[in-house]
Amino acid sequence: xxxxxxxxxxxxxxxxxxxxxxxxxxxxxxxxxxxxxxxxxxxxxxxxxxxxxxxxxxxxxxxxxx
Amino acid sequence: xxxxxxxxxxxxxxxxxxxxxxxxxxxxxxxxxxxxxxxxxxxxxxxxxxxxxxxxxxxxxxxxxxxxxxxxxxxxxxxxxxxxxxxxxxxxxxxxxxxxxxxxxxxxxxxxxxxxxxxxxxxxxxxxxxxxxxxxxxxxxxxxxxxxxxxxxxxxxxxxxxxxxxxxxxxxxxxxxxxx
Numbered sequence: 001x002x003x004x005x006x007x008x009x010x011x012x013x014x015x016x017x018x019x020x021x022x023x024x025x026x027x028x029x030x031x032x033x034x035x036x037x038x039x040x041x042x043x044x045x046x047x048x049x050x051x052x053x054x055x056x057x058x059x060x061x062x063x064x065x066x
Numbered sequence: 067x068x069x070x071x072x073x074x075x076x077x078x079x080x081x082x083x084x085x086x087x088x089x090x091x092x093x094x095x096x097x098x099x100x101x102x103x104x105x106x107x108x109x110x111x112x113x114x115x116x117x118x119x120x121x122x123x124x125x126x127x128x129x130x131x132x133x134x135x136x137x138x139x140x141x142x143x144x145x146x147x148x149x150x151x152x153x154x155x156x157x158x159x160x161x162x163x164x165x166x167x168x169x170x171x172x173x174x175x176x177x178x179x180x181x182x183x184x185x186x187x188x189x190x191x192x193x194x195x196x197x198x199x200x201x202x203x204x205x206x207x208x209x210x211x212x213x214x215x216x217x218x219x220x221x222x223x224x225x226x227x228x229x230x231x232x233x234x235x236x237x238x239x240x241x242x243x244x245x246x
Contacts, residue, residue: 024166025164025166026169027243028239028242029167032238035242037242038168040167041167044167
């Protein structure tokens, strides 16, 4: 699953720690999601989308291999 | 929506660790004290008979040897035996400082890994017994059987689970902490 988390974070000038604090996870979890090593749950994805004020589809997109 | 974890609060992990550290410290202190004769060994001993069946030159020899075995290593070992499982349980069943879904996944993976190890180990024990009986002497068989049986038990299970979980968490956190 591809994600635009890093792009969105850069857009609103937010650090990984800020995003982690706002979504109630650890910074390492944010890094893992950004690197595509961990797929977040629907709840966490929705929380992230809310933080950036975008839809889930704008943050995450399915790849052909998924 | 908040997921409910059936885990204790993080402070219990710290309490468990302190209890475990005290147990280890107590072991070291008592071992050193006994080694250097600082405290007398007043271990009560129990006498029981060990029955050994041996085959020599076609004859079966049954021997009943009396053995003086210590009941325990005194109050220190009793405390360690009691508090080690408690400390392991507290550490295994309490959540991390910030228990998020990635940590829950690592926890599940550690649990699955240890269950698989236990199943393989049990199968190995079960399958190796008839083979060993045929080719090794009863004494050697007893020793091998004892070695195979060491990692079973609830305390060992919790210990291995903790080890796998903490190592995986530490490894993953180290890999993911470089970036900012």
